[in-house]
Amino acid sequence: MLKNLAAYLYLLIVLFVISGCSNELIQPVSNINDEEIDADEISQEKAISAKMRVHYIDVGQADATLLQFSEKNVDFTILIDTGDWNATDVVTYLQAENIRDIDIIAITHPHADHIGQLDKIIDAFNVTEVWMNGEIANSQVFAKSLDAIEKNDVDYYEPKVGDLFDIGPLQIEVLHPKSMTANTNNNSLAMRMQYGDIAFLFTGDGEEKAEREMLSSEANLQADILHVGHHGSNTSTTEEFLKAVDPEIAIYSAGAGNSYGFPDSEVTDRINSSEILLYGTDIHGTIIVETDGITFNVKTHEQGTLPRSSSNGSCVDINKASEKDVQRIKHIGPATAFELIKMRPYHSVDELVKINGIGPARLKDIKEQGIACIGG
Numbered sequence: 001m002l003k004n005l006a007a008y009l010y011l012l013i014v015l016f017v018i019s020g021c022s023n024e025l026i027q028p029v030s031n032i033n034d035e036e037i038d039a040d041e042i043s044q045e046k047a048i049s050a051k052m053r054v055h056y057i058d059v060g061q062a063d064a065t066l067l068q069f070s071e072k073n074v075d076f077t078i079l080i081d082t083g084d085w086n087a088t089d090v091v092t093y094l095q096a097e098n099i100r101d102i103d104i105i106a107i108t109h110p111h112a113d114h115i116g117q118l119d120k121i122i123d124a125f126n127v128t129e130v131w132m133n134g135e136i137a138n139s140q141v142f143a144k145s146l147d148a149i150e151k152n153d154v155d156y157y158e159p160k161v162g163d164l165f166d167i168g169p170l171q172i173e174v175l176h177p178k179s180m181t182a183n184t185n186n187n188s189l190a191m192r193m194q195y196g197d198i199a200f201l202f203t204g205d206g207e208e209k210a211e212r213e214m215l216s217s218e219a220n221l222q223a224d225i226l227h228v229g230h231h232g233s234n235t236s237t238t239e240e241f242l243k244a245v246d247p248e249i250a251i252y253s254a255g256a257g258n259s260y261g262f263p264d265s266e267v268t269d270r271i272n273s274s275e276i277l278l279y280g281t282d283i284h285g286t287i288i289v290e291t292d293g294i295t296f297n298v299k300t301h302e303q304g305t306l307p308r309s310s311s312n313g314s315c316v317d318i319n320k321a322s323e324k325d326v327q328r329i330k331h332i333g334p335a336t337a338f339e340l341i342k343m344r345p346y347h348s349v350d351e352l353v354k355i356n357g358i359g360p361a362r363l364k365d366i367k368e369q370g371i372a373c374i375g376g
């Protein structure tokens with residue numbers, strides 16, 4: 001039933017868009033598939049008087065990124081993904097930022113940790129346009145999202161590879177997907193966003209296959225700021241892709257102590273060894289990149305040190321090690337290990353005293369043993 005309803009709503013929306021009734025805010029300015037535009041030629045290469053702020057919002061084990069900028073007193077607001085379905089943290093964040101209007105919400109793919117709060121956001125804010133990759137999901141959150149789009153008369157658009165949009169001073173190029181596959185992650189919308197000379201890359205949960213497709217295209221993948229694919233999973237951010245993007249900083253979105261083990265140490269090691277500065281919402285909270293189109297700076301909600309390597313060596317990272325590994329630490333048995341993992345994240349080894357059964361004397365022993373660490 002849900003599937004049929006979703007398909008029906010989807011069809012309605014598609015017909016609505018095709019029929020030309022849609023009063024779309026944004027039209028593609030060109031299509032690279034048709035015209036073969038060199039991305040270097042179209043880069044603006046100048047400072048922009050108003051700054052753009054890109055908020056990588058801490059939404060736990062989910063994704064939501066807010067872009068705010070303006071031109072000639074006109075404000076632009078774009079949201080990429082909408083957090084998890086069982087939370088309202090994106091709604092709260094947008095309200096705290098005094099946002100009323102959202103020009104575009106781009107949903108990279110319809111998994112519940114990306115499309116999660118779309119219906120709530122459409123209900124709470126004045127949303128002009130929603131972008132989706134065109135995949136239909138058989139889920140309640142997807143059906144609710146389509147419902148909200150229809151009920152609130154929100155324009156609906158499915159960007160295609162090569163679409164190029166000028167939104168005030170921001171240029172968006174759609175890099176992926178070319179077509180739908182059976183793998184939802186690999187159907188993720190990928191977009192390169194350029195503000196003056198500074199480029200941002202977003203690939204949703206795209207995995208190696210999506211990265212390979214982008215690499216084999218003619219598109220310019222270089223970006224100063226990389227949003228790390230698939231929450232830092234080792235399914236993504238391959239060596240070749242990272243090399244092509246060649247970012248100065250990389251930011252992943254993951255929940256502290258998440259059960260998937262994101263970010264994967266293979267990925268963080270790869271990023272660290274490429275001398276790319278790495279930030280994560282699990283460690284730094286919300287991360288805000290501000291740019292004038294020439295330079296950028298990074299502000300984090302929380303101070304934190306990211307693990308520099310995995311916990312396979314002699315040091316046991318108390319924020320990341322498995323239940324079995326943490327038992328290598330003195331006084332940590334099975335029950336305490338469970339408690340230790342539950343109380344994550346820790347900002348220092350000293351915080352192990354938060355655990356029931358670890359007092360100052362035992363902490364002293366643990367520190368003397370010297371294998372418990374943050375990072376590695």
Ligand SMILES: [Zn+2]
Nearest residue numbers: 111113114205
């Ligand atoms: Zn995800």
